[in-house]
Amino acid sequence: MKNNNQTPIKIKEGKIIEFLESKKHEINYLIETYLPRKVSEEWMEFIFGKPRYRYSLESTQNTLINPIWDFLDRGGKRWRPVLFLLIYEALGGKKEKFPKDLLIIPELVHNGTIMVDDIEDEGELRRGKPTLHKLFGEDVAINAGNFIYFFPLLAIQKNRDKLSEKQINKIYDIYVQEMVNLSLGQGTDIYWHKGKAKEIDESEYLQMCAYKTGCLARMSAKIAAICASANNETISKVGKIAEALGVAFQIQDDILDIDLKDEARNNFGKSFGNDIKEGKRTLMVIYTSQKANEKDKERLAEILDKEENNEKEIVEAIKILEKYGSLDYARKKAREIVEASWKEAEPLLMENGSKELLKEFVNYLIERQV
Amino acid sequence: MKNNNQTPIKIKEGKIIEFLESKKHEINYLIETYLPRKVSEEWMEFIFGKPRYRYSLESTQNTLINPIWDFLDRGGKRWRPVLFLLIYEALGGKKEKFPKDLLIIPELVHNGTIMVDDIEDEGELRRGKPTLHKLFGEDVAINAGNFIYFFPLLAIQKNRDKLSEKQINKIYDIYVQEMVNLSLGQGTDIYWHKGKAKEIDESEYLQMCAYKTGCLARMSAKIAAICASANNETISKVGKIAEALGVAFQIQDDILDIDLKDEARNNFGKSFGNDIKEGKRTLMVIYTSQKANEKDKERLAEILDKEENNEKEIVEAIKILEKYGSLDYARKKAREIVEASWKEAEPLLMENGSKELLKEFVNYLIERQV
Numbered sequence: 052m053k054n055n056n057q058t059p060i061k062i063k064e065g066k067i068i069e070f071l072e073s074k075k076h077e078i079n080y081l082i083e084t085y086l087p088r089k090v091s092e093e094w095m096e097f098i099f100g101k102p103r104y105r106y107s108l109e110s111t112q113n114t115l116i117n118p119i120w121d122f123l124d125r126g127g128k129r130w131r132p133v134l135f136l137l138i139y140e141a142l143g144g145k146k147e148k149f150p151k152d153l154l155i156i157p158e159l160v161h162n163g164t165i166m167v168d169d170i171e172d173e174g175e176l177r178r179g180k181p182t183l184h185k186l187f188g189e190d191v192a193i194n195a196g197n198f199i200y201f202f203p204l205l206a207i208q209k210n211r212d213k214l215s216e217k218q219i220n221k222i223y224d225i226y227v228q229e230m231v232n233l234s235l236g237q238g239t240d241i242y243w244h245k246g247k248a249k250e251i252d253e254s255e256y257l258q259m260c261a262y263k264t265g266c267l268a269r270m271s272a273k274i275a276a277i278c279a280s281a282n283n284e285t286i287s288k289v290g291k292i293a294e295a296l297g298v299a300f301q302i303q304d305d306i307l308d309i310d311l312k313d314e315a316r317n318n319f320g321k322s323f324g325n326d327i328k329e330g331k332r333t334l335m336v337i338y339t340s341q342k343a344n345e346k347d348k349e350r351l352a353e354i355l356d357k358e359e360n361n362e363k364e365i366v367e368a369i370k371i372l373e374k375y376g377s378l379d380y381a382r383k384k385a386r387e388i389v390e391a392s393w394k395e396a397e398p399l400l401m402e403n404g405s406k407e408l409l410k411e412f413v414n415y416l417i418e419r420q421v
Numbered sequence: 422m423k424n425n426n427q428t429p430i431k432i433k434e435g436k437i438i439e440f441l442e443s444k445k446h447e448i449n450y451l452i453e454t455y456l457p458r459k460v461s462e463e464w465m466e467f468i469f470g471k472p473r474y475r476y477s478l479e480s481t482q483n484t485l486i487n488p489i490w491d492f493l494d495r496g497g498k499r500w501r502p503v504l505f506l507l508i509y510e511a512l513g514g515k516k517e518k519f520p521k522d523l524l525i526i527p528e529l530v531h532n533g534t535i536m537v538d539d540i541e542d543e544g545e546l547r548r549g550k551p552t553l554h555k556l557f558g559e560d561v562a563i564n565a566g567n568f569i570y571f572f573p574l575l576a577i578q579k580n581r582d583k584l585s586e587k588q589i590n591k592i593y594d595i596y597v598q599e600m601v602n603l604s605l606g607q608g609t610d611i612y613w614h615k616g617k618a619k620e621i622d623e624s625e626y627l628q629m630c631a632y633k634t635g636c637l638a639r640m641s642a643k644i645a646a647i648c649a650s651a652n653n654e655t656i657s658k659v660g661k662i663a664e665a666l667g668v669a670f671q672i673q674d675d676i677l678d679i680d681l682k683d684e685a686r687n688n689f690g691k692s693f694g695n696d697i698k699e700g701k702r703t704l705m706v707i708y709t710s711q712k713a714n715e716k717d718k719e720r721l722a723e724i725l726d727k728e729e730n731n732e733k734e735i736v737e738a739i740k741i742l743e744k745y746g747s748l749d750y751a752r753k754k755a756r757e758i759v760e761a762s763w764k765e766a767e768p769l770l771m772e773n774g775s776k777e778l779l780k781e782f783v784n785y786l787i788e789r790q791v
Contacts, residue, residue: 098601099601099602099605099632100598100602102628102631103627103628103631103661103664104624104625104627104628104631105622105624105625105628106605106625106628107609107612107618107621107625107628107629109612109618110608110609110611110612110613110617110618111605111608111609113612113617114608114609114611114612115604115605115608167563167567170559170560170563171559171560171563171564172560188611188615189540189541189559190540190541190542190611190614191608191611193537193540193541193563194541194604194607194608194611195604195608197537197567197570197604198601198604198605198608200567200570200600201597201600201601201604202601202604204597205597205598205601207597208594208597208598216586216587216590217586219590219593220586220589220590220593223589223590223593224577224578227571227574227575227577227578228470228575228578230567230570230571231468231469231568231571231572231575232469232470234485234564234565234567234568234571234572235469235476235481235485235568237564238480238481238484238485238561238564238565238568239477239480239481239484241480241484241558241560241561241564242477242479242480242483242484243480244560245558247480247483248477248479248480251477252475253474254474254475255474255475255476255477257473257474258472258473258474258475258476258477259477261472261473261474262469291473294473
């Protein structure tokens with residue numbers, strides 16, 4: 052469990068960092084067993100079944116495997132599968148019954164959604180490299196992204212020995228429901244980006260986050276609970292912590308995008324003030340719009356709605372957001388949401404070490420600087 | 422069952438046309454019960470569950486409902502659900518156990534794939550109107566398309582009383598597998614469009630079609646067979662007819678795109694010679710490349726690989742394809758594929774009228790002029 056990796060930026064010390072790092076390798080390895088880096092006839096039949104005519108291996112390598120690995124190799128925290136693992140353990144799931152392969156589901160789907168989001172948002176950079184569609188073309192990127200919306204579910208079929216028919220159906224049900232909800236969250240976010248709805252209230256914003264960012268975390272937690280044979284009430288409550296975590300994670304992401312004090316920026320591989328450029332209505336923007344004087348409010352909206360922004364404008368917008376204390380407000384809000392859900396679910400978790408780790412994990416996610 | 426609709430173009434007479442027309446209304450109505458044209462709080466909760474905070478109805482109306490109905494209202498044959506229905510009946514499925522709502526699955530998913538395909542192919546027109554992303558933006562179109570990759574599956578959860586746990590399980594498995602296969606077919610098609618693999622043989626081409634176009638037909642047929650409590654062998658065989666049908670349908674589509682004798686062209690709402698512009702390697706192109714002299718072969722490849730084509734070049738390419746009889750070859754091939762699968766599955770079908778209708782349906786699909 053020792054972490055031999057050099058991390059370029061200072062992060063909070065603690066068991067959870069070490070745990071995340073060690074699991075990262077395990078998850079990458081697992082993904083590689085389902086999606087090897089080099090296509091073969093054998094793998095094609097394993098995944099797609101026996102062909103009636105003949106597969107084109109070359110196109111599979113170039114349109115599915117290469118783009119997806121290009122993306123996965125850029126890193127990422129792999130925290131959704133870790134959440135899965137921790138919840139399974141905290142609910143007393145048995146080690147020998149653990150359908151480990153299912154860990155690839157939340158991770159791959161998450162990566163698929165970012166690939167597709169980057170096209171929708173016309174993103175230029177992702178994790179320090181040009182976005183996937185800039186490298187491979189939009190057609191390849193959309194198709195590869197959609198492929199990993201379904202492909203990881205094959206792990207369910209291949210782990211039938213560890214799951215009952217009923218569990219499998221529940222997993223599928225949850226998966227479908229969360230993907231449906233995800234599209235709702237994403238659609239809402241897109242609509243707001245376009246500046247079409249200028250008056251958004253906080254509760255609508257939080258709902259959008261709950262669905263845009265909370266869905267995959269909630270899916271991961273709920274599937275873990277189903278695997279651990281939890282009852283419906285427990286499934287729902289751990290789902291709620293995860294959702295809250297997703298919301299808090301999103302708020303923290305939005306804060307990091309504009310936090311001028313962020314020392315880690317240069318290592319972050321993400322360009323600065325993206326959300327301002329995109330005209331995103333974040334919690335900070337909504338809060339500021341309520342608190343600011345008419346002049347500041349109008350100027351902020353003006354910068355957000357402009358097609359193109361220069362750096363000066365971005366800094367100006369951030370200064371307005373800071374002036375009304377919206378960053379602190381957002382930080383406080385994120386913490387409150389997570390704490391409320393944690394309190395509800397805590398009594399259901401077992402005192403076997405994983406509860407403590409889960410708590411540390413929750414804190415890490417909402418306080419992270421990267 | 423009388424067809425009161427005026428059809429603008431002459432089509433082959435027969436019971437199947439009437440049947441298709443009458444079912445079209447039924448299917449549209451069914452879709453509307455799941456996806457009403459006007460958003461409401463009630464519907465939101467029916468589909469997305471109770472919100473933790475508050476839904477934005479306005480964004481749902483504008484990013485999901487409006488674009489999807491704009492697309493659905495353009496028409497389409499709705500033949501995949503009809504295939505579902507005919508197979509269910511031909512396999513002796515009981516009327517009172519029929520999970521009718523599942524008919525929306527192949528139809529909506531099919532429409533989702535075209536919306537997304539049009540973005541991937543940079544299509545300009547679809548069914549006589551600008552492609553969806555041209556009207557609503559790429560972001561909205563991708564998201565709406567992805568939404569209907571999952572949304573219709575909610576019909577499964579809502580029809581639990583008509584299906585056993587085992588049937589539901591199988592339906593989900595099939596769905597996932599076919600969506601995975603679809604991405605493989607689509608990826609291959611994209612790769613070839615880009616002119617990256619110039620030597621494609623017929624068996625690779627047919628496999629691509631089996632996955633790109635055959636998957637949704639196969640999914641529809643297999644799910645119908647599962648609903649009718651068919652055994653695995655039967656499920657597989659009706660899947661094969663449907664796959665063959667999908668392949669033949671694709672070949673016929675490719676023929677219609679370049680058939681200069683097509684009188685229905687002006688009513689078709691599809692621009693002419695699209696496949697040539699896109700550089701698509703159709704069965705006709707593959708056949709011609711094998712048969713043609715060096716000069717014709719090179720000229721054909723040159724036109725296909727050009728970024729932009731004028732009408733003169735398109736007609737020139739078609740003349741080369743005609744010169745070597747590739748259109749007749751493709752027609753013959755499509756028929757052979759369907760006939761071979763039909764022979765295999767025929768003994769499994771019941772003599773209750775639906776078999777005859779299914780046969781007529783098969784003929785219609787591969788001989789259609791629109």
